[in-house]
Each structure stands twice: as C-alpha cells, then as structure tokens.
Amino acid sequence: MIELDAAEVTAWSPDPAGGPDRVVRLLGPVSLRLAERRVAVVGANGSGKSTLARLLNGLVLPSAGHVRVDGLDTASDGVAVRRRVGFVFTDPDAQIVMPTPLEDVALSLRRTVPDAREREAHALAVLDRFGLADRAHVSVHALSGGQRQLLALAAVLATDPAVLVCDEPTTLLDLRWRTHVDRLLASLEQQVVQVTHDLEAAARAERVLVVDDGQVVADDEPGPAIAAYRALMGAAVAAAP
Numbered sequence: 001m002i003e004l005d006a007a008e009v010t011a012w013s014p015d016p017a018g019g020p021d022r023v024v025r026l027l028g029p030v031s032l033r034l035a036e037r038r039v040a041v042v043g044a045n046g047s048g049k050s051t052l053a054r055l056l057n058g059l060v061l062p063s064a065g066h067v068r069v070d071g072l073d074t075a076s077d078g079v080a081v082r083r084r085v086g087f088v089f090t091d092p093d094a095q096i097v098m099p100t101p102l103e104d105v106a107l108s109l110r111r112t113v114p115d116a117r118e119r120e121a122h123a124l125a126v127l128d129r130f131g132l133a134d135r136a137h138v139s140v141h142a143l144s145g146g147q148r149q150l151l152a153l154a155a156v157l158a159t160d161p162a163v164l165v166c167d168e169p170t171t172l173l174d175l176r177w178r179t180h181v182d183r184l185l186a187s188l189e190q191q192v193v194q195v196t197h198d199l200e201a202a203a204r205a206e207r208v209l210v211v212d213d214g215q216v217v218a219d220d221e222p223g224p225a226i227a228a229y230r231a232l233m234g235a236a237v238a239a240a241p
C-alpha cells in the first residue's frame, strides 16, 4: 500500500524579476492511499506527474508531509523503499549503465545473488523472460529503442520489486513496441503506477489520477477521470491565445 499524507514538494527557483531565488510549490499537498494493482497518472506537461511518481520511491522527498510504502517512510527508510519500489524512466538510456544487456541485468542482481556464476545464469533467465536472451552479449547501443526499454524494465524487475512505477515508459516507442511493453506491464504481478499521456493505457487502469498545476484534481475510475482530464485540456485549448 502506498500512502501519501499531505505530501508537498517545493523547490528553489530563480525569480524572473531578478530578485532573490524563491521557494515554489511543485506538488501538493496530496493525500492518497493507493492499493489498486493498476494506477495511471495523467495530466498536462509540467503539471507535476513526474514529481508525484518520483515521490513514490524516494527519488524526490517531500518537503512537508509523508510518503510511505508498506509502512516504510521514503525519507527515513529510503533504501528499503527503493528495494520495494522499482522505477522505470521514459528514456531507457537514463537507466542502462553497463555495456551489455547481461551485465546490466547482472548489476541489478549484485545484492540479491552474490555468486557471480549464479548471477549470470539468473540474469540470462531474466533476459529470456523478456525475449532478449539472444541479445545478452551485444552492445546495448546495438539494441533498438524498444529493446532498450525492455532491458530497462528487465533490469528493474530482476529483483522482483513489489511495486513498479513507470514514468511514460512507452512515449518513445512505435506502436508495435508500445503494444509489446503495454502487454508486458499488464502481465505483471506487481502493483504498477504508470504516468502516461496514452489515454488508451490509462483506460486499462483500475484507478486514474489527474494532476493539474501540482494538485490531484480528479481521482476516479478511468471513465470519469479521463473525461475530467479531457474537459480540463479542452478548457486550456479554448483559453489559449
């Protein structure tokens, strides 16, 4: 269970008028309990979706309030939270650090599988599960964008986190790879919280959060939540000069 209690995120920002830096609120206060297996987060560019997603595994810490995962506070139990909550970025290149897929997945397993041979065998099995076994030893630069996104997912899921948070995991993918990754995400046992601009993907969630200007402005089943998001975007388009 993910719990946000009056969680706020603030940051220092330059004053456009040239005065001293000032504190701006990026998100919140947000209070939520997320127990559903499939949660989608939608909203305009810059509305605060990534900030919300990053709060869930302690990549961003709340400036006020608390975020807890299965009772573990992201501020005081960050390491334990990150073992429970895997995070997948939009751009897999932000995440892939090793020269080959095998080494990259093996790196994720270094804590849970101490023996090097066992670790390699385990990493190969993970790559096989993601359809990447025949790419295990090639340079990661020789992978397609879709294969790189799969590798990023494989490396995160290798340690079997209880929760997977994905920040627009299919935005850079063509329709074929998007469908492939969507199916893979749908097949997971884990709780998945997915930030997305893909309203078809959001419609498959059990619960959809709509973020606008740093606030959760709708929180509902997909039908009404997506309708609220469309209304919000329609109003923004109508108000544009």
Ligand SMILES: Nc1ncnc2c1ncn2[C@@H]1O[C@H](COP(=O)(O)OP(=O)(O)OP(=O)(O)O)[C@@H](O)[C@H]1O
Residues within 6 Å of the ligand: 011, 012, 013, 026, 043, 044, 045, 046, 047, 048, 049, 050, 051, 052
């Ligand atoms: N460290 C920071 N300092 C100052 N402002 C920040 C910082 N991080 C994010 N912001 C601002 O906070 C707002 C929310 O950013 P966030 O990345 O959460 O939006 P988003 O909804 O994920 O956007 P997108 O759909 O474009 O990825 C934006 O206006 C962004 O510029």
